[in-house]
Amino acid sequence: MSQYVGRLGRRSPAAPSRLRLHRRPRRVAMLSVHTSPLHQPGTGDAGGMNVYIVELAQRLAAINIEVEIFTRATSGDLPPTVQLAPGVLVRHVDAGPYEGLAKEDLPAQLCAFTHGVMQAWAGHRPGHYDLVHSHYWLSGHVGWLAAQRWGVPLVHAMHTMAKVKNANLADGDTPEPAARVIGETQIVAAADRLIANTAEEADELVRHYAADLAKVAVVHPGVNLDRFRPFPQGMFPGDPGALGPGDAQAARSAARARLGLPQDALIPLFAGRIQPLKAPDVLLRAVAVLLDTRPELRPNIVVPVVGGPSGSGLAKPEGLQKLAARLGIADVVRFRPPVGQEQLADWFRAASVLVMPSYSESFGLVAIEAQAAGTPVLAAAVGGLPVAVRDGVTGFLVQGHHPGAYARVLGRFADEPSLSGRMGAAAARHAQSFGWDTAAAATADVYTAATQSHRRRVRSQHG
Template identity: 35%
Template sequence: MSVTGGPSRLRVGFVMLHTSPLDVPGTKDAGGMNVVVLAQAEALARAGHAIRIFTRRADPAAAARVELTPGLEVVHIDAGPARLLAKAEHEPVMAEFGAQLAAELAREPADVLHAEHWFSGIAALPVARRTGTPLVQSFHSIAVPEGSALPGERPESPGRLAGERRLAREADALIAVSEAERGTIVADLGGAPERVCVVPLGVDTELFRPCHTRECAERDEWFARGGAAEVIAVGRLHPLKGFDLALDALAAIPAARRPALRIVGAPPPDGDDYARGLHEQAARLGLLGSVAFEGALPRPELAARIRRATLMVVPSHTETFGLVALEAAASGVPVVARAAGGLREAVRDGETGVLVRGDDPREWAAVIAALLDDPERMAAMSRAARAHALGRSWGASAESLLAAYRGLLAARAGAGPVVSDGAAGARATRCG
């Protein structure tokens, strides 16, 4: 990639106030955002850039700095109590976090600050203005007003709706992970279209890969003996993820044809009620023999679980993209997902999986059962899904992100628009 604007080796500060890249996705408030930030940061570091990820200290024993790979370190910032906080408890610590972030940047400046989620953006915005550092903002999820008929994440603290709109207006550039998210940023938050860049996500196709015959021999033998297929659902146990719909759909499939359902994930700090409700729902529906709640798993174990599954379900009410659907595709596992948000882009309807509209569990059950009853169609989807995923890499995603950074730096320096040599990542970056 050949672009103008800024030094060849960039110093990038990712800001992750409320969750740490060191947390296992599916635990605490860690999810797809954590995977995305860490993967892009690692790819940028491998390309020779100096990357720091600033996060709030939630453990008093955590080291001040943790080097993950050469050129990539996590910096723990003291703001608020050194313990796990519920999401709603983070807004009061934003100012303190920003002050400590400013102190870190005074010791070691950054060429670009990239804030992840609105907490981070509001904390970083005054620092960016004082230091003259460009601020790039990613939302990862966007709140809808209380009482809205639209599906989406609810404001977990009073300032969120105003904070997201402010960042859409005032951040120097906005990063969306899908065309769906780009549309939401422009239409709902008032972000100027020319400042919203779509940076496609990648997937680790070596970690997430199809099951080799030998490692799945036990599963194949189980099927040969008439054993039930296994459907997997992955994510934090949060109402937005729609796991209750997955349970209702499973119950709507006749017992003789019913697959097993494996739910992988843990509740966020304030999500015990929903998690407990899922267990109670499974018991009420008579599914205790068909459902396994596995908790959160380290990434290698998660990848192994996914590739041994027959099908993945993603009933989330909304997703900016739906990274787990792409991870299933890389594993050769077809996906049944809600036709919402970025899932429309993560799943190629009828080719790598099926998109379902609405909340009728009978419709979801019919789609799941029809796929499981059609091995030839499932095999074709498996092949198409893997091919789809092979076209997405974290290296290309990081190149797209780097092009957005350099375009911003070039514009600030008065050097005009980004000039690209046609690399795949640069072509994928879209602003305006």
């Protein structure tokens, strides 16, 4: 995975299986305070992290690591527990009012959430949980307390970092508060292991938060290769990694027919949460620049925006529609609400290119999903996107957020209709190395290393 993983003291392949099983946790308490794995990605605070938690938990269960996911109840109708999959249980914790709480209001509810987690633990025999894996800084604070109380290791995944986001703010976006920076610094110091999506994120943990490099492991997120593939399952018997340009074009044509989209159109797609951080406005401005310079393209371009308002975007939920009208491109933009994973895969297949002009991305899971579906990606060269996208091979990376730079690349896709098929075939091959099974196995190794170091630390304290 990375140079950082080697610092975890990973087992050699010849290590006895009995030793591996002894050191691997049997049951993990996974914490996701602010967003439920059961929520629809693409709106509110639900996004790539939701997909990450669901897919990782299922793959961990498949290798005999049970996962119980604690999340905040957002409705009084929710059952206390939901069996998400064999070996994966979601626990709904009452903490604050069910509805109307923004993510920024949740720090005040962490005591109540921690109480709910402790209540669930108190109903079990000692040693029920072998490890805590927290996601995002809010969960990290609960995980810190729970791990200390239970005497087990804490593994934490940041997903995003306040200092990194504040250094890359979109115009008009709200900076992350100082309380979050302090909270993240405390979690970095407390965790037995920190999981970073990329080597760059690992560097940022060390540079911005003084993380101990020996505690940082790089594990690339995965993609559901059964769901995100150029053709829906059963429609193409071959290996997606062996897809040719003609196959990619045929997959695109079939998806457009299913979605009622024009066969020969240039279709640059935005899919995700609508907020300044994700910069969907850059795509709209780029399309406006393109059509200003090349008005003959207007009859042959469709710009789908699939997603819902989120974060600071909630303050102006109609802002993007109004921008399209001001730019004079409302006739070519199609706004669609968030969709389920199966239909999202079809939107990826149908697109000429997925456009991700984000100001910050810890990894950019959507970029890998689109590529697995056989679609190239046009993205900002930020965060993990240079890892997710092979510039010039599976898509294009743009420095900065100037609409003209994105318009030039869109013009290339308009001028070279075969470019989507050629790059899409390469993208499908590239994505094959990002399966969730690989990510789960690497995460299990991190758990093992965290358990070992935790035991050494406990022995030294009592020694």
